[in-house]
Amino acid sequence: MKSFDVLVIGSGPGGYIAAIRAAQLGLATGIVEEEPVLGGVCLNWGCIPTKAILSAAETFAAVKHGVPGLVVEGQTPNYGQVIDASRAAADRLSRGVAALMRKNKIEVLRGRGRLAPGKEVVISRDGANESVEARNVILATGSTEFVFPGVQVDGKKVLTSREALESRELPSSLLVIGGGAVGLEFAYAYNAYGTQVTIVEMQEQILPGFDRETAEALSRSFQRSGMKVLTRTAFKSLDASGAGVVVTAEGEKGAVELRADQLLLAVGRRALVADLGLEARGVAVERGYIKIGPDQRTTAPGVWAIGDILGAQIIGYGATELINEIALAMTIESTTAELGETSHAHPTLGEMLMQAALAAEGRALDF
Numbered sequence: 001m002k003s004f005d006v007l008v009i010g011s012g013p014g015g016y017i018a019a020i021r022a023a024q025l026g027l028a029t030g031i032v033e034e035e036p037v038l039g040g041v042c043l044n045w046g047c048i049p050t051k052a053i054l055s056a057a058e059t060f061a062a063v064k065h066g067v068p069g070l071v072v073e074g075q076t077p078n079y080g081q082v083i084d085a086s087r088a089a090a091d092r093l094s095r096g097v098a099a100l101m102r103k104n105k106i107e108v109l110r111g112r113g114r115l116a117p118g119k120e121v122v123i124s125r126d127g128a129n130e131s132v133e134a135r136n137v138i139l140a141t142g143s144t145e146f147v148f149p150g151v152q153v154d155g156k157k158v159l160t161s162r163e164a165l166e167s168r169e170l171p172s173s174l175l176v177i178g179g180g181a182v183g184l185e186f187a188y189a190y191n192a193y194g195t196q197v198t199i200v201e202m203q204e205q206i207l208p209g210f211d212r213e214t215a216e217a218l219s220r221s222f223q224r225s226g227m228k229v230l231t232r233t234a235f236k237s238l239d240a241s242g243a244g245v246v247v248t249a250e251g252e253k254g255a256v257e258l259r260a261d262q263l264l265l266a267v268g269r270r271a272l273v274a275d276l277g278l279e280a281r282g283v284a285v286e287r288g289y290i291k292i293g294p295d296q297r298t299t300a301p302g303v304w305a306i307g308d309i310l311g312a313q314i315i316g317y318g319a320t321e322l323i324n325e326i327a328l329a330m331t332i333e334s335t336t337a338e339l340g341e342t343s344h345a346h347p348t349l350g351e352m353l354m355q356a357a358l359a360a361e362g363r364a365l366d367f
Helices: 013-024 039-045 047-065 077-102 181-192 210-223 319-331 337-339 350-362
Strands: 002-009 028-031 107-110 112-115 120-125 129-137 142-147 171-178 196-198 228-230 233-239 245-251 253-262 262-265 269-271 303-305
Touching: 002 013, 013 028, 013 039, 013 077, 013 129, 013 269, 039 047, 039 077, 039 319, 047 077, 171 181, 171 245, 171 253, 181 196, 196 253, 210 228, 245 262, 262 269, 319 350, 337 350
Parallel strands: 002 028, 002 129, 028 107, 129 303, 171 196, 171 262, 196 228
Antiparallel strands: 112 120, 120 129, 142 269, 233 245, 245 253
16 A cells, blocks of 8 residues: 555645645655646636636737727737637646656656545546555645536536637627626626626625725726616526526516527635544534635545535635735734835735725725
């Protein structure tokens, strides 16, 4: 039986970085991944390909609406090529992760990892099981798209973000259920290429949880670009038996029927905690997420957890950059006064943190 000091289950940004650091510390390290490629959702089915599509859409929209000094005639979008480019970007980074595993002498174990009693982890692949031993296990299995009960995702008329990242055809019309970051990113991209987009959000604003001013400004921008934005409108049912889709929703004035060629379901994500053998070690789950202490320890000795399975997620444009300064401020126990008095380059996203800190001190400058 193979034996590891550290075994990471899941090869996303949390998992593979944890594996690399363990290997750098001289620990015998392995990483388990059931998907054909390394890198997890972010590299393969999330951040990277999505941003590649958004970048292309932004360029296309800029040219379509006019760039001073640039005249382009006969614009014809080839959305298939956009998808191909996004997949190429994801594949390139995934190969990079595989190279990092080789460089750091981390053994990649293909299959689904499940905890077993003691220090055993069972890895299943193609009907066969392999048992390995690990003194420490890091759970980094991430999350997946939430789908309403009874809704069948077929990848043709009904999609989640996963299927949308492979769909090479532009529908004439699209219903986006969910006005959060993921739904709005796809709404923007499809609209830029000419699809008639309708966004349906059950909360009183798109971007639930964000400040109202930002959400309303974005909503107005989307509507000026031709999109329909329906807030306080809750999804009730879906009929995909015909040529397109028919959604019944409940708005402030009663039931409404919405029709489109395709439906994109973007109503959040759920942690991948099922079928991990958590009960075999006594790993506690709370409200669908793994319960941990302040040092990432679960309730089971020798088992740790990181990432989306804890319920912690970062969303929104520039969030992955802004979080760095917030994390540093927390580490050094900085005060809002110190953060507000720190010099920030202008104009930058980072100024938002400075202004927020100054606002907390009653000294905001730009709002």
